[in-house]
Amino acid sequence: MKNSWKDSIYLQREELARILREPLAQLAGRCAPAWGDGEALEAILAENFSAIPHCSFLYCVGTDGVQMCNNVGQRGRAPGFLGRDRSQRPYMKEVVPAWGFLLSDAYIGQTEHRPSLTALQIVSRDSQSVGYLGANFDLRNLPVTSELYEEPGYWRQVKGDPAIRGAVFQQCRVESPMDGNIEQALSILEELLTQRGVFQCQIHFSSSQATIWTLDDPFRYRILDHEALNDPDICLIYPPRAYSPEAAIPQRDINRILQTMQALRLTDPTFYLRMASINIFNGMVSVTFSCDGSHYMSHVEFLLKDTTFWF
Known part of the structure; x- marks a missing residue:
């Protein structure tokens, strides 16, 4: 049976989730002891940035959706994002599954107005969820792993x-x-x-x-x-x-x-x-x-x- 465009999207997202879930879970574990200390979180994100494949930038947000540190990208710390409220962004309105990892639907980014998606990993300390590790991805930088779908032949x-x-x-x-x-x-x-x-x-x-x-x-x-x-x-x-x-x-x-x-x-x-x-x-x-x-x-x-x- 030929894949529809929706099938192709599902397969692509499934593969992205597979390669991102474990590295983000490990990085969230490293962030937990420093939770609440913005400078320490930025240092941890910068040290481990290369471990998250295809990532544009990383950040940490509290359960209220407000950033607890600045963005950290390939070039290091990007100032001006501490305290940014992300609670109304599309990915923050999605329900994070029970296993603690969410790969959001694609959306149009606010800064460069390009298709993007975000992965959220719950950060826990003392068995309590204290916030999220966020990873932003530009769709232009993501590999295409699924086959190009074929146009359906039905009416x-x-x-x-x-x-x-x-x-x-x-x-x-x-x-x-x-x-x-x-x-x-x-x-x-x-x-x-x-x-x-x-x-x-x-x-x-x-x-x-x-x-x-x-x-x-x-x-x-x-x-x-x-x-x-x-x-x-x-x-x-x-x-x-x-x-x-x-x-x-x-x-x-x-x-x-x-x-x-x-x-x-x-x-x-x-x-x-x-x-x-x-x-x-x-x-x-x-x-x-x-x-x-x-x-x-x-x-x-x-x-x-x-x-x-x-x-």
């Missing part, structure tokens, strides 16, 4: 602007330049997708343009306006490329997908297709209608639905 619907949905019955499709030349425009796009190395295409029917990405230059998109989509010569500037064997959409299905999009554009004057996309490697098709609702689905599911389903 997803995303609602758009409520103002557009509310006025859908007051509008009617106005023929765009692409509508008047839609068969030729889609034939050109079919050639580009199946024979000329285009692997992703966004078709903007209402504004008569298409945005394409090619295997030869995948990091840059190109915009084909109505004039280009009306001129088969445009195909000459994209070199012939064999259809990728890694494509999730069979080459023979590209024509059927485009023909279905044409029908969704022209069949109904009120509910009509405004924009659509194809990615041959994801195997996905997306469609956005005049009601501003968007649908994402596998090409197989898309081809199983005819116009009666949509309208």
Whole structure:
């Protein structure tokens, strides 16, 4: 089973917790005898800073969330943080588990406004919790240990602007330049997708343009306006490329997908297709209608639905 983005986040956090829990617990134990002495705590944090991997800075806070010492980073003590109230920060509002270690959810830092997270380790003395050892981490400095998730292939619907949905019955499709030349425009796009190395295409029917990405230059998109989509010569500037064997959409299905999009554009004057996309490697098709609702689905599911389903 493929991991979702939430699964990937869970695995990443699980690995970070694994490598951080023991070093922070040991450092909290060293801080306990000096609790209440800010200078002594800073010296302990500075001496042991390198033992906490990927850390940006360390500090100690009381149970009320107020700092008992200054921040200590790679360059040593950072003045100006003694007495800082962290009680309202997101990580201080999370419940620390019974085992005394918390890896917070990510949040946007106050100083540099970058994604960060904080680990809290309870500090105990005489079997009583006296505060927390805090460790701050910049997400830019953390290793990525989980695999990049794959986009799911199940049907997803995303609602758009409520103002557009509310006025859908007051509008009617106005023929765009692409509508008047839609068969030729889609034939050109079919050639580009199946024979000329285009692997992703966004078709903007209402504004008569298409945005394409090619295997030869995948990091840059190109915009084909109505004039280009009306001129088969445009195909000459994209070199012939064999259809990728890694494509999730069979080459023979590209024509059927485009023909279905044409029908969704022209069949109904009120509910009509405004924009659509194809990615041959994801195997996905997306469609956005005049009601501003968007649908994402596998090409197989898309081809199983005819116009009666949509309208």
